[in-house]
Amino acid sequence: MLENWTLPRVLPIGAILFDFLFLLLAISIEASCFNTRLKFDKKTSVFYAISINLFSSVIGWVAFFIIEPILPIQLKSELINFIFFNNFKYSNTQTIIILAAFIIFFGTFIVKLFLLRGFSLLLNEEFWKKTEEPANTDRQNWRNIKRAKLISNNLVSTMLIANSLSYTAITFVLLIRSK
Amino acid sequence: MNTLFKDLLGVTTFISELSAGIKKLFVPKIAYSWQTLIYLSVFSWGISFFATPPIKDTIAFFGWLFLIAGTSWYTTDNPLRIPGTFMPVGAVITGFLLSVFAFGQQENGISSGTIVLWPTISALITAIPEFFEGSGTDAKAQIPKPEDRQKIIVLLASSMVISCWLQFYFVVNNWLDKYPSLLSDNFKRSAFVIRTELPTKISPNGALILKEIRPKIETQINKQPWSQVEKWLENANANLVNLSQKVIQDNRLKQKDEKNLWRIEPRISNPNSRNKDEYTLDILSIWTGPSSDPRGYYLKQSCQIRPIADSTSKSTTKKPDEKPIIAEIECGPVSKPIIGLPPAQR
Numbered sequence: 001m002l003e004n005w006t007l008p009r010v011l012p013i014g015a016i017l018f019d020f021l022f023l024l025l026a027i028s029i030e031a032s033c034f035n036t037r038l039k040f041d042k043k044t045s046v047f048y049a050i051s052i053n054l055f056s057s058v059i060g061w062v063a064f065f066i067i068e069p070i071l072p073i074q075l076k077s078e079l080i081n082f083i084f085f086n087n088f089k090y091s092n093t094q095t096i097i098i099l100a101a102f103i104i105f106f107g108t109f110i111v112k113l114f115l116l117r118g119f120s121l122l123l124n125e126e127f128w129k130k131t132e133e134p135a136n137t138d139r140q141n142w143r144n145i146k147r148a149k150l151i152s153n154n155l156v157s158t159m160l161i162a163n164s165l166s167y168t169a170i171t172f173v174l175l176i177r178s179k
Numbered sequence: 180m181n182t183l184f185k186d187l188l189g190v191t192t193f194i195s196e197l198s199a200g201i202k203k204l205f206v207p208k209i210a211y212s213w214q215t216l217i218y219l220s221v222f223s224w225g226i227s228f229f230a231t232p233p234i235k236d237t238i239a240f241f242g243w244l245f246l247i248a249g250t251s252w253y254t255t256d257n258p259l260r261i262p263g264t265f266m267p268v269g270a271v272i273t274g275f276l277l278s279v280f281a282f283g284q285q286e287n288g289i290s291s292g293t294i295v296l297w298p299t300i301s302a303l304i305t306a307i308p309e310f311f312e313g314s315g316t317d318a319k320a321q322i323p324k325p326e327d328r329q330k331i332i333v334l335l336a337s338s339m340v341i342s343c344w345l346q347f348y349f350v351v352n353n354w355l356d357k358y359p360s361l362l363s364d365n366f367k368r369s370a371f372v373i374r375t376e377l378p379t380k381i382s383p384n385g386a387l388i389l390k391e392i393r394p395k396i397e398t399q400i401n402k403q404p405w406s407q408v409e410k411w412l413e414n415a416n417a418n419l420v421n422l423s424q425k426v427i428q429d430n431r432l433k434q435k436d437e438k439n440l441w442r443i444e445p446r447i448s449n450p451n452s453r454n455k456d457e458y459t460l461d462i463l464s465i466w467t468g469p470s471s472d473p474r475g476y477y478l479k480q481s482c483q484i485r486p487i488a489d490s491t492s493k494s495t496t497k498k499p500d501e502k503p504i505i506a507e508i509e510c511g512p513v514s515k516p517i518i519g520l521p522p523a524q525r
Contacts, residue, residue, distance in 0.1 A: 008352060009352055009355050009362070009374070009375060010351055010352060010355065010366065010373065010374055011372065011373045011375055012347055012371055012372045013372070013373050014371040014372060015351075015371040015372065023340075047332075047333065050333055050336070051333055051336055054336030054339070055336050057340055057343070058339045058340055058342075058343055061340075061346070062343070065346055065350065068350060073436070073439055077440065077467070077468045077469050080354055080361070080468070080469040081468075081469035083369065083371045083372060084354075084361060084364075084366055084369050084372060084469055085364070085368055085470065086368045086369050086370055086371075087368070087473045089470075089473055089475065122332075123328060123329065177370060
């Protein structure tokens with residue numbers, strides 16, 4: 001049954017520990033952000049931070065697993081170089097890293113925003129019941145829309161700040177490590 | 180004496196309790212129980228031995244279904260939970276069976292996909308009962324309470340992250356399969372991976388390429404007319420590229436991705452200035468892939484090429500001093516990996 005199973009030759013323990021550390025950092029920073037800016041209670045904001053960060057991490061990993069086999073050989077070689085030997089060979093890799101960092105930052109921001117809205121709907125008791133909207137007057141309706149917009153703006157800016165803060169912390173850790 | 184008797188009594192009661200427990204475990208009180216399903220799966224497994232392929236596969240399929248259903252039933256009856264989570268151990272076992280069934284291969288049972296998806300499937304199995312109310316036959320679909328929803332989401336997310344880590348482990352080990360020369364390097368500087376096996380003295384595949392190129396070069400140069408050999412040397416770059424591609428096509432490197440990362444290049448020089456006709460041909464195999472030293476490394480094989488008068492040719496028509504001049508080649512051993520940039524091409 002296990003005849004073509006070889007013993008593990010390398011264990012990516014460092015990578016897993018770093019991922020774990022980054023998740024802890026991001027979760028704690030974003031939870032406090034949600035707590036102070038969105039006025040969630042502590043438990044709810046921790047839950048939102050945990051679920052958003054874990055799921056965005058999963059989405060990021062899946063994207064990596066999809067992209068990794070189709071990378072051109074030079075980039076793949078640089079990736080292996082970074083993970084196995086902690087250095088880069090070609091000078092133009094730096095531009096690609098900066099570009100990738102931009103894409104990752106805004107990608108995670110958008111993904112986290114969608115996840116935040118998705119989870120807030122998912123936890124909402126009213127969302128599951130088919131509510132019959134009472135016929136509002138125009139004025140009330142307009143007020144509701146305005147309120148919803150305000151909340152949504154607050155959500156976007158909070159998410160942006162939380163994401164920036166957690167990425168700043170992660171970059172800081174990476175900088176300390178490379179010294 | 181009394182205590183011994185008591186001990187003996189204790190042992191006998193223990194044995195009888197044990198046998199009662201075993202009996203209870205194996206003999207179901209009613210037909211509608213998890214033991215029936217397990218027996219059905221064993222039965223179909225036995226039957227499938229005697230069947231021919233299409234029917235065999237069908238029976239085996241049902242056997243799997245019975246086994247999965249039986250284990251999940253047994254493990255939901257008395258849940259033993261994994262510490263720290265609300266995930267029952269049973270869900271983990273059922274998850275493993277289910278992922279072997281769904282993603283395993285026919286020949287070796289377990290594929291990397293089985294192990295990668297195991298945590299996620301276990302979490303899904305844990306979550307399913309939360310969507311039903313009541314137990315047994317009169318289950319009713321329901322939406323779990325918000326706190327339960329939070330629990331389910333966090334459990335599912337964390338087990339998916341664990342799945343991703345497992346997949347990353349397989350990706351990293353797969354790189355070593357595709358680029359075997361990496362194993363000849365050291366991983367000490369890496370912050371992300373740990374080498375588990377003891378460092379062995381593996382020579383990189385560049386040495387293999389050079390070793391196999393050598394006889395081919397010897398047949399192309401040895402005993403060939405000198406003018407032709409000089410032309411070959413002028414064109415050495417293209418000739419070596421052709422040869423190395425042929426060599427790679429023939430040996431075990433063919434299926435590895437790393438074959439594109441070896442570059443074979445010649446370096447031609449005149450070692451002694453008095454004799455212009457004597458050449459040193461250094462064949463370098465340069466590793467352009469990942470290496471612990473950012474400059475990379477290369478391997479070298481030196482060959483001496485010189486013209487000699489052909490004494491073996493039996494051309495009786497020509498005069499003895501007009502013997503044709505032919506080439507002779509002498510190659511040394513392949514060097515150890517030399518760290519640094521290869522010498523410049525002339």
